[in-house]
Amino acid sequence: MLYDVSLTIEYNYAATSDRARNLVRLLPSDIAGVQQVRQRLLQVTPRPDERRDGVDFFGNAMSMVAWHHPIDAMSLNLTAKVERFDTIVPLDFSPRLAEFARDLSAVHGLGPDAPHHFASASPLVSPSPAMTAYARDLVDPDMTAMQGVEALGRALHRDMTFDPEATDVNTPPEEAFENRHGVCQDFAHVMIAALRGIGIPAGYVSGFLRTFAPPGQPRLEGADAMHAWVRAWVGQETGWIEFDPTNDQFAGTDYITVGYGRDYGDVAPVRGVMRTSGGQESRQAVDVIPLEGA
């Protein structure tokens, strides 16, 4: 499926200081077997005094932009044409949970896709006794890792309520879990924490969903802004699988990936320092439209 993606994020700052710097992660990249980017463009206004586009440790596109003078607003405009390949949920060759740890410890190396980066606490997501206990109740040692991931994702979808009012970008996963409310970021963080708690490496995926579902299917939650879901490593044989707990499904052709990370902090669309004393506000608009005949 070929998509036209467009995104606008606008920031307004209450008070500014003498300069500004942001690290932007919005450009989608090619991912073998998953998606191919036909074209992509990120426009930043006001025009930054410096800009460097590069690739971060996890292979995500990043753009470092900076201004040498005060700015009181910034807007980011992304336009891209991305082909998302049809992927099917892989056959389950993952090891039983009872043998999973051995499978994991047999992996050496620290490349970007190595499971070890995702196996334990990261800056924003630490396993907690409550979330780990929740996960343990859903799985048993005879389940495969992949069955465990799916069971947990579906249970979270069942038990948590999508609620944009309940949390904000800084809500810790423990809190979202305790209240069983949140948005896609919270669903993803809770699922990651629970998976790590039972020894399954799990990471955060940021990206887009198609805006309108195909005829006859419901519109997906989170389609009006950037979306987030979960990738989990289920053994050497199968590697990584992706599940979206917010929408109760494996990530398929409706999903376009922007970044992989350990948690939101690694893929935040904008990380920045705007030496400012006042607050800031932002607005986001996303369109992901399938191109006809594609």
Added chain:
Amino acid sequence: MQTPTQPTDVPSDFFSAYLQRPGVADELFDAKGQMRPVWRRFVDRFARLTPAEIEARFERGDQYLRDAGVFYRQYSNDPLAERDWPLSHIPVILHEDEWATICAGLTQRADLLERVMADLYGPGRLVADNHLPAALIARSPHWLRPMVGVEPRGGHYLHFIAFEIGRSPDGTWFVLGDRTQAPSGAGFALENRMATGRIFPERFPRAHIHKLSGFFGTFRNAMERLASPQWEPHRVSGILTPGPSNDTYYEHTYIARYLGMMLLEGEDIVVENAQAMVRTIEGLQPLGMLWRRIDAAFADPIEFNPTSHIGTPGLMEAVRAGHLGMANALGSGVLEMRAMMAFLPRMSKVLTGQALALPNIATWWCGGTRERAYVQKNAQNMLISPADAVDLPFDLGATTALGGEFRGTAMGSISDWLEREGDRLVGQEAVTLSTTPAWQADGEGSGRVVPRPMTVRVFAARTPEGWHFMKGGYARIGRSEDVTALAMQRGGSVADVWVVSDRPLPHTKSAVPSDGNFRRAAPGILPARAADNLFWLGRYVERTEDAARLIRAYHLRLAATDNRNDPRLKALRSYMAGYGFDLSQTVPEALISRISTARNCAFNVRDRFSTDGISALSDLLKTATRMTKTAQPGDDCARAMSVLVRKIAGITGLVHENMYRFAGWRFLSIGRALERSDAMASLLARFTGEDAPEGALDLAVEVGDSIITHQRRYRVETSRDTVVDLLALDADNPRALLFLIRALRQHAEALPNAHLHGRPSDLLRTILPLETGIACAMPVEMTPERLMTIRAELARISDLISATYLR
């Protein structure tokens, strides 16, 4: 356990209680109870001293440290609480041959650490080939992913490192910990040496001790070469500190001052186009090298810890581009992980084919099945703790088990713990340290020498010729006889380490001999933040003095009238209320807060401000705080304020008589002149107007410290004209507006960029008309309205100075 025994050759009564414990090495006596030859001469001399002499000598050393203002900061409720430096007065003495052996072993270790670091941030072979567990590195918060694949400036990651070493019962040395992030203690080692120099000033031992000073100069030169190679001239280097609330901030200021290097905080640096630059009073100056004393994760909030307020946004960009080097490279903290010790011996063989000459404390990572079983079986003799902890073995956190018992919170059984979290834990052998002599005063003017456990910190710096070691160093002395590493926790003391030669060492001058071509060094660069602090220091000291004079005037009149409703008292109360002073408090709290602000400004520029000045400010604060509890309204408080005024005069005298006339002094003086002129304009506007109460003119003259001058000059009662003439228009009265604004102009002319393209700067163009206007004015023209206009101009001048020089 066997009973301790007395050594065979006890030199004097002081040593009568010095017992040797079996199975414990001692620095002073060998295993047979014979004194080690390297100590003999020192001990003979020491044993001949009387208790009174010993006490006097130790006091000389302590006095030096107090005078020098050596302290270290303790984390506590008061962020600026300081503690006296806990010097153990008897040095640790090691022979130069033994030291050379230690340093040879540590050179090998330093090179190994560099190679491990280069691999962890480069090809990653060690992990890929399973010589290091991937999980361990991936989990470490000190392994910084943005650094992977980044080539460090100059090609090396490690430049200044330290090793904590101890002596095992068989007499050999071992490493307790590698300090690769931002090791502290080298500056304190210098201060310890200064202090022991006061305690033992004689030619012996002096001539036999290797000096420490050359080490720092060598390292600074290496830094400067890296900062500014031939193809990139004019790049400066500096020391990057987390700031005054850090526990070793004193050392940062000390080293900065000692080496003449800039002491920078994150906000002193800006990054543009991947160039890191210092904000100075002369604009942005490119940086080539930073001696980093801040943890890497806090260095750049954009790419590392986003909550850091002490970092510099974009610093990693400058590092990535190779324009900025760091000693040590960002991410070097990963080498400090306790678990690293479990793998270094094998990595040494893998990478170099050599075994480690100096072993480290035996360590087992409990992620391996066999290792875990071993640790479990030997838990009685183990310290079990988090694998990724980076503190030294004796800095125990809460989740630690020692000798088979949990410290702090109960965690169930140790074997459960090991099973559950094995890959997060290490076991380390509970080591036995050697003992060394320490003085124990008996509180009655005498004392005795007792054995105390110790570790030694050894410092190494990279130079183009290889690793260079500080010859001597810094020993930590345990506070009890316990020879396990536990006794070395915080609360012990520190000692100087003497590396001695059998023969007197050639007398090397620290100064370079003159070759007749003396060139005066260019004055250093003044960072904008330092200038800002000096500026505000000047303002706040003046603000304090002005307030003290006004409070004194108030209480003098209160004493004379005993009537709080006297119009002059009312006028003073409302005037002071405008400045936040509540005169219903005898010594207003606002006064204490002004002094405290002044002192904090001085702390922030400790590397540039005299130790005497800081002591004087601390003394002022102490005195004023005491007065808040004791001073009574009326005469008593007036006298108290006179004491403060005199103390402040002492501080300003100290500064103005002794401070070198560099740019920093100008900012201090500008701050003072601005504050004083504004206060005077305000005072005149209020107390010479038509609505001023009777006696207000005398009050103005008194607060303006000009009573005698007024009497001599005018020989009449005060009138509005005489008062305004003397306090506003007089070019020779150091409290008059004209005098002060003239001084401001002279300072402004001497600042960088005072003229641009032949034209005076904005700042000068603001001061000049103000000065001329006052010079030409008649007293009658100095109306309260005119004075308020002058105040507005002064505020503009302050803003211009800030905008031009202080940010």
